[in-house]
Amino acid sequence: MFKMMFSKLSGKKKEEVFDAQRHGHKWHNEHCLLKIFSTTCQKTVPDQTPNRPLPCSSCTSVLQSKAFKTLLRKPAPSAKNLIFTNKIYRNQILGEIYRRVVGLKNIIKDLNSKNKPCVRYANGVLAGRYNDQVFSGLLEAMVQKRNRKERGVGMQNFRYAPAWDEFAHILNIHSPRAYRALRKHFPAPAERTLRKCKAQQPRFPQQICDCTFRLVQDHLAEIDYKGLCSLSCDDTKLFAMYRLYWDGEQHAHMLVGGTDGPIKVLDPDDMKEILHSVKDKKAVKV
Numbered sequence: 001m002f003k004m005m006f007s008k009l010s011g012k013k014k015e016e017v018f019d020a021q022r023h024g025h026k027w028h029n030e031h032c033l034l035k036i037f038s039t040t041c042q043k044t045v046p047d048q049t050p051n052r053p054l055p056c057s058s059c060t061s062v063l064q065s066k067a068f069k070t071l072l073r074k075p076a077p078s079a080k081n082l083i084f085t086n087k088i089y090r091n092q093i094l095g096e097i098y099r100r101v102v103g104l105k106n107i108i109k110d111l112n113s114k115n116k117p118c119v120r121y122a123n124g125v126l127a128g129r130y131n132d133q134v135f136s137g138l139l140e141a142m143v144q145k146r147n148r149k150e151r152g153v154g155m156q157n158f159r160y161a162p163a164w165d166e167f168a169h170i171l172n173i174h175s176p177r178a179y180r181a182l183r184k185h186f187p188a189p190a191e192r193t194l195r196k197c198k199a200q201q202p203r204f205p206q207q208i209c210d211c212t213f214r215l216v217q218d219h220l221a222e223i224d225y226k227g228l229c230s231l232s233c234d235d236t237k238l239f240a241m242y243r244l245y246w247d248g249e250q251h252a253h254m255l256v257g258g259t260d261g262p263i264k265v266l267d268p269d270d271m272k273e274i275l276h277s278v279k280d281k282k283a284v285k286v
Contacts, residue, residue: 018088027062038062137164141187160189169194240282242275258282 001020002013009017027038038058045053054060062068077085114120124130140161148155160168168188172179182188189197205211208231220229242257244265255263255274258281265271 026065026067027059036062133161133163134167137161137167138186140164145187155187158187160187165189169197242278242282 001017002009006014006017025039027036029036036059038056038061040058042056042058045056048054055063114123121130125136130136137160141158141164144158145155148158168179171182172191172194176191179188179191183190202215205215216229240257242255244253244255246252247254247262250264253265253268255265255271255278258278260278260281263274263278265274
């Protein structure tokens with residue numbers, strides 16, 4: 001057209017080349033419909049009910065054209081090479097509308113966003129390369145907390161991901177001080193909430209019985225553990241003494257600390273007599 005290399009043309013002349021190229025198109029792609037139409041489509045075809053209508057002669061000529069057949073034989077680029085697509089084939093206006101609609105304007109607008117850790121992590125999660133449930137639970141909690149703050153909603157009835165909630169329980173058991181430090185920077189259940197959750201869990205019986213094995217079996221089924229198990233005894237030495245505690249399941253006070261196991265105390269007046277009868281049966285080991 002101008003008898004010189006395209007790269008040496010001025011900006012105005014390059015636009016003229018693009019305009020001439022567009023006017024020379026023989027077909028146009030309807031990406032939303034996944035269809036191709038001739039630029040000279042006749043827009044009407046004979047009714048062939050109940051058969052599917054055939055394309056008009058202009059659209060049929062596109063299928064028979066050499067340029068169209070050559071394009072069909074051209075292999076599609078691999079996904080990793082799509083990033084090198086020439087900018088003239090990227091519809092910037094449609095891209096701007098799309099990123100506003102799906103709420104990704106701030107991510108797509110920044111040309112260097114693909115190198116940011118948050119974007120790289122999001123792409124890795126979508127690709128299945130990250131499967132850390134604890135970290136995912138932390139991110140979910142932080143996003144929900146920020147969302148509540150923006151809506152002016154408090155932290156009441158805040159639900160944490162199971163993996164993050166379990167991590168909070170374990171950390172609080174190992175070091176309450178470290179857990180308090182963690183809560184200053186990251187959203188996590190309050191210590192009172194953790195105590196309430198632990199209080200609702202079924203207690204292990206204070207002796208080896210059928211209930212002990214049933215609770216262990218239920219716990220192993222809950223965590224889907226199918227390995228080997230063993231029964232062991234804690235040989236820790238104790239101070240020989242008796243102690244009363246209230247058993248919610250028995251609805252009575254129980255006396256513990258003896259070798260005969262827990263003793264139910266129904267009447268406080270019988271306490272002295274019971275202690276006298278078991279004074280020589282104090283346990284010194286667990």
